[in-house]
Amino acid sequence: MAEDSIENLNQTEIQSNGRQWTASIAVPSSIVDNAQSPELRSYLVGQIARSLVIYNIDEIVVYDEYCIPGTPEQVLLDKRKQTMVQMVRILEYLECPQYLRRFLFPIQKHLQYAGLLNPLESQHHFKESDDTDYREGLVLNKPCKNGGSYVNIGLRYDAQIDRSLMPNVRVTVKLTRKDNPRKMKAIVVSPSEPREKLGIYWGYTIRMANSLNEVLNTCPYDGGYDLKIGTSDKGDVIDNVVRRIPKQYSHLLVVFGGLRGIEAAHESDESLSHVEDTKNLFDFYVNTCPNQGSNTIRTEEAILITLSALRKRLLNRK
Missing domain, CATH: 3.40.1280.10 (SPOUT methyltransferase, trefoil knot domain)
Incomplete structure (x- = not known):
């Protein structure tokens, strides 16, 4: 039990520092x-x-x-x-x-x-029950009253971002408001931000040569x-x-x-x-x-x- 606690503490330490x-x-x-x-x-x-x-x-x-x-x-x-x-x-x-x-x-x-x-x-493959600030999402072809766009982030309700983007584009978002599940707000960030700021592994990119x-x-x-x-x-x-x-x-x-x-x-x-x-x-x-x-x-x-x-x-x- 003590060893598990130390291991979890070390992992938290590494993640809080981010990874450049x-x-x-x-x-x-x-x-x-x-x-x-x-x-x-x-x-x-x-x-x-x-x-x-x-x-x-x-x-x-x-x-x-x-x-x-x-x-x-x-x-x-x-x-x-x-x-x-x-x-x-x-x-x-x-x-x-x-x-x-x-x-x-x-x-x-x-x-x-x-x-x-x-x-x-x-x-970065979060479940609906996971409480996290970052998620992967898909821009929806759905009208947004106050401008911006709606993004499917794998939760019951979609999140609203402040930018108007082409639908069907995959984006990484940071949730800025989570207190009301029906009115979640988020901003689009670089896919590398979760890794660089929190040390969270955010998948791999693929390049052909x-x-x-x-x-x-x-x-x-x-x-x-x-x-x-x-x-x-x-x-x-x-x-x-x-x-x-x-x-x-x-x-x-x-x-x-x-x-x-x-x-x-x-x-x-x-x-x-x-x-x-x-x-x-x-x-x-x-x-x-x-x-x-x-x-x-x-x-x-x-x-x-x-x-x-x-x-x-x-x-x-x-």
């Missing part, structure tokens, strides 16, 4: 191709989504390790690109709070088996990724280097390869041909499962293994 840093991972969409059936492809993506939430990952980059050339029209017809679209769609669906899904995701082939997947139980170069150098955060870690069976044993990995960073990126490894993605990317050794693309190039009993480690397994090995760099940097 971010953690991202990158995975190739080709890993989905290796699944034997549509059901297993969906389940694999669901496993990855669970890993993201467990370790508070803020961004996942789904990239094309083949660097498929051609016009946008030709690219969209490529089966490998369709795999990327399917993977992204399932990740988007799972990240979205349940009460908004039926409005944002019409019935579609990519989500045929999404209902079978384990729920993420993410911190056409090459390894895009993964590394097209960063949505100011200043780019200041700590890049590559994972490979050709890397340094994690136990030997983990203490050298800095605890203080602004934006961390961990890159995973597919069946052929990150080296294959590097080889396919002509824009990185000036870099001879793949390890030189990263600050650290690590092997997180040395002496493995299996001849191969699947990417979804490598994600869990690696994030577990880096846990102290992800969840508590003290």
Whole structure:
């Protein structure tokens, strides 16, 4: 009982301070191709989504390790690109709070088996009974007498915001008046505000990249990724280097390869041909499962293994 109290106190301490840093991972969409059936492809993506939430990952980059050339029209017809679209769609669906899904995701082939997947139980997936200042919502096509808009925030009554926005847009809101459930008021805020101010994990964003170069150098955060870690069976044993990995960073990126490894993605990317050794693309190039009993480690397994090995760099940097 005492240990539980201490743990809860420490967690409250961390959350009250907020979290300014971010953690991202990158995975190739080709890993989905290796699944034997549509059901297993969906389940694999669901496993990855669970890993993201467990370790508070803020961004996942789904990239094309083949660097498929051609016009946008030709690219969209490529089966490998369709795999990327399917993977992204399932990740988007799972990240979205349940009460908004039926409005944002019409019935579609990519989500045929999404209902079978384990729920993420993410911190921002609030239930109706949860008392919280922040919620995800959907702008409604509903007239508002005093200007502004109404937003569905998963409660019995909608909240009113002071801005007039296009309907069917997903927003993050902060409730400013909660004393009367029928007349709740809120303001629209950045999706990063709950994390930055309270330390609440607010789900992950998804980015698509056409090459390894895009993964590394097209960063949505100011200043780019200041700590890049590559994972490979050709890397340094994690136990030997983990203490050298800095605890203080602004934006961390961990890159995973597919069946052929990150080296294959590097080889396919002509824009990185000036870099001879793949390890030189990263600050650290690590092997997180040395002496493995299996001849191969699947990417979804490598994600869990690696994030577990880096846990102290992800969840508590003290």
